Amino acid sequence: MGTRYDGTPEEKLALDTYIKLTRASESLEARLDRRATKHGLTVSQFGVLESLLHLGPLTQGVIGRKLLKSSGNITVVIDNLEKRGLVRRDRSTEDRRQVFVSLTPEGEELIRRIFPEHARAITDEFSALTPDEQRELGRLCKKLGLAGDSPGPDAPQNRAQRQAESR
Amino acid sequence: MGTRYDGTPEEKLALDTYIKLTRASESLEARLDRRATKHGLTVSQFGVLESLLHLGPLTQGVIGRKLLKSSGNITVVIDNLEKRGLVRRDRSTEDRRQVFVSLTPEGEELIRRIFPEHARAITDEFSALTPDEQRELGRLCKKLGLAGDSPGPDAPQNRAQRQAESR
């Protein structure tokens, strides 16, 4: 394990922590994916259905920002869900650029059936940590995540970034 | 934020922690990716080059397991790196099923130039946490990761898993 790299101690610690975080997240994701896939849903599809179940109809833009995916990607994912009759598209009448996506009865039936299983799987995974450890992990992740405040895939680069680029 | 889902308190805590972990990891990854991409490398390509730089020539299988990617995937990634002249393939003489991948001079030049930048970017991101917090985050991630001991994408399902499935 460990990155055979000799930088400063700060760099070593950060790299080491980064690897642990990434591996934990990715391997966890991989295990959960494999379960979701059993129901014929990809992670993104699952994410869309779950959002719609818990938040009601949403525009594609909102879904994309929620799942940290590009608008182009969301179009494709919704395409595939629509083909299988799990969601419906409705052009907004107020702002005809927007498209509202909502669950069909079949979609709702499916996600309602699958979600509790998913929740249980996650609970299972996290039972490796005590409740206090989970809270601490959550706190640290949040602190780390907020630091950079991810602009999201679509977001155009701002002045500061463009400037940094042109150096 | 938060998953509007009423399960048990255990489920709520686990789901909440899961979301924070995932978002932290994904948004961090997204920010780092954007930098790596500037050099015309994808994350996977970067991962391969970095492994080769720090560990020397490796077989595709080893690379795949290290990066938690399937063998089919690694084939494609190496294909693309090879096309660009950054790595070389050499069939092993000892076991002719294996393919050793190594850096070409161009590949080595590139990764040597880029890696320190990457390390600095990561260090920068993690400076949001104190050293102690970083160590604690690492510990929790490791504990969590070990729990499931990810089988990796390719790994065939073993007896225990097949049994669990058929329940």
Added chain:
DNA sequence: TGATATTATTTCAATGTCAAAACAATTAAC
């Protein structure tokens, strides 16, 4: 109002990704 900018979605090309099947080479069992 009319030109211009912004916003939401779609399309496209390139790459990544997995699972499963096909192949090829090696090892184990008989």
Added chain:
DNA sequence: GTTAATTGTTTTGACATTGAAATAATATCA
């Protein structure tokens, strides 16, 4: 020593993903 099982890679088909360009609709403001 053949046959059978295993192992490492490639291929294939389906979906995901991004960034950039194209479209279309709305908002701004001179």
